[in-house]
Amino acid sequence: MTLTRNPAPVRMTTARRALGRISTGAIRTHVGERGGAPGISARTLHTLDTRNLVRYGDPVPGLGRPIRPTSAGARALIARGPAGTGAWRWLLDQDRVWVAADGSTIAIAEMPPAYCGNAAAWLQRHASLIRRYAAPRRRTDALTWIDSTPLMRALMESAAD
Numbered sequence: 001m002t003l004t005r006n007p008a009p010v011r012m013t014t015a016r017r018a019l020g021r022i023s024t025g026a027i028r029t030h031v032g033e034r035g036g037a038p039g040i041s042a043r044t045l046h047t048l049d050t051r052n053l054v055r056y057g058d059p060v061p062g063l064g065r066p067i068r069p070t071s072a073g074a075r076a077l078i079a080r081g082p083a084g085t086g087a088w089r090w091l092l093d094q095d096r097v098w099v100a101a102d103g104s105t106i107a108i109a110e111m112p113p114a115y116c117g118n119a120a121a122w123l124q125r126h127a128s129l130i131r132r133y134a135a136p137r138r139r140t141d142a143l144t145w146i147d148s149t150p151l152m153r154a155l156m157e158s159a160a161d
Helices: 012-022 042-050 071-077 081-092 113-125 127-134 142-147 150-160
Strands: 054-056 067-069 097-099 105-107
Touching: 012 042, 012 067, 012 071, 042 054, 067 071, 081 097, 081 127, 081 150, 113 127, 113 142, 113 150, 127 142, 142 150
Parallel strands: none
Antiparallel strands: 054 067, 097 105
């Protein structure tokens, strides 16, 4: 994406929220010269692009360009630091709610089985990164560890329904 001027970068919380929307795979840029994407400003996309957190696909006539997170963008979705460590420990040690990428909280009992399966698969794909922040001293395999958490058991049980 090219802009005629260099806007000030957005805060990382804003960028992370946009990455959460982009990671669904349903976000495309606006058609034509209009910057941004639905629900994501041009300034936010510029910040993500300059930090190499997203990549753009080939333009689709009349539909814009698909946007996908890079591997660095996927890692940026994982909360880090002291606040992230506490958040991951809290989330993994309970079996009632799932916190979506945009920060919204959803009761697992109210989630469709397919959504529970997708959430469980996402946790498994990112198990080693999550363990790095939530339980760095664990010696077991990251996948075995994440599968043993109350959250994962609840998601898998709900996905099987």
